[in-house]
Amino acid sequence: MSRLVPRFETTAALIQATNEVREQVVRALATYIELSGRMREFEDTFSAQVLHAAQQLHDIIGQRRRLEAELDRIRTRIERDGYESAQEIEDDVHAVLTAEPDDAAEAARHGAAPDAEDEPGAGDGDDDGLDDAARKRIVRDFKRIVLPSVHADTSDASFAVFDVAYSAYKAKDYVVMEALVIQYRGEIGVEDDAGRTVLQEEAAARLSEYRAAARRLEERLRAVRRHVTDAEVHNPEETRLRMRQRNEQIRRAIDEEAEHVLELRRRLEALLDSARDGSDGTPDE
Numbered sequence: 001m002s003r004l005v006p007r008f009e010t011t012a013a014l015i016q017a018t019n020e021v022r023e024q025v026v027r028a029l030a031t032y033i034e035l036s037g038r039m040r041e042f043e044d045t046f047s048a049q050v051l052h053a054a055q056q057l058h059d060i061i062g063q064r065r066r067l068e069a070e071l072d073r074i075r076t077r078i079e080r081d082g083y084e085s086a087q088e089i090e091d092d093v094h095a096v097l098t099a100e101p102d103d104a105a106e107a108a109r110h111g112a113a114p115d116a117e118d119e120p121g122a123g124d125g126d127d128d129g130l131d132d133a134a135r136k137r138i139v140r141d142f143k144r145i146v147l148p149s150v151h152a153d154t155s156d157a158s159f160a161v162f163d164v165a166y167s168a169y170k171a172k173d174y175v176v177m178e179a180l181v182i183q184y185r186g187e188i189g190v191e192d193d194a195g196r197t198v199l200q201e202e203a204a205a206r207l208s209e210y211r212a213a214a215r216r217l218e219e220r221l222r223a224v225r226r227h228v229t230d231a232e233v234h235n236p237e238e239t240r241l242r243m244r245q246r247n248e249q250i251r252r253a254i255d256e257e258a259e260h261v262l263e264l265r266r267r268l269e270a271l272l273d274s275a276r277d278g279s280d281g282t283p284d285e
Helices: 011-079 086-098 104-109 132-150 159-170 174-185 200-227 230-234 236-277
Strands: none
Touching: 011 086, 011 174, 011 200, 011 236, 086 236, 132 159, 132 174, 159 174, 174 200
C-alpha cells in the first residue's frame, strides 16, 4: 500500500509541504473575507435601498385597494338604501378611515398579499464534514491562538480583522475559524509549541489536517463566488447606482399611490355630507 500512496521521505519535507498549504489557506482566506464582505455590503444596500422601499410600496398599494373596495361597498349600500340613518353612514366611514389592516389576511383579501419572507439559512456547521472532536479542537485552538492575536487588548490588529474573527466564532463557522487558526499559528517548524521535536507521523497528520482545511475553505469560497455577480466584483459603483435608481423608481410609485390614497380618503369623507343632503356621494370633478 505504501508504494501506491506518495509519501514524503523526511519530516522536513512534510513541514515544507504543510507551510505551502498554509500559504494557500491564507490567500484563499483573504479572498473569502473580501468577497463575503462585499456580498454582505450589497445585501445590506439592497435591503435598505430596494427591499425596504418595496415593502412600503406593497403596504400603500394594499391600503389603496382596501379604500377602493370600501368606497365601492359604501356607495353601493347608499344607492340601495342600505343605511338606516346618516349616523350609520358616518360610523361606517369613520371605521374605514381609522382602520389599520396590516395583517396578511386583510391584505390578501384585497389582492396585495405580501410575499413570504426569505429566511437566510444560518450556517450551523452540519455540512462542513467535521466531527465533534475536530470542532472542539478548532474552538480550543481558536481561543488560544486567534483571539489573542486579533483582540484590541492583546494585539494591534484592526477592528475589521477582529470583526471577521469574532463573527466566525459567534456564528460557529468552523471552516473560517480553522482557516484563521492556520493563518495565525504561523509557519510550522521542526518543534511544536512546547519545544518538542515534531515526529514524522505528527508532521504527516498536520499536513493532512491542513489539506482538508484548505479543501473546505475552497468549497466555501466557490459557494461565495456563485452568489457574487460579476458586476458586484468588477463594477461595484454601477451596481450601487442601479440600486439607487431602483429606489427612486419605487419612491415615485409610492408618491403616486399616496396621492390615490389621499383622494380616496377625501371621497370617503365626502360621503358623510352627501348622505345628509341626499346626493349620490360622487364629489364634483
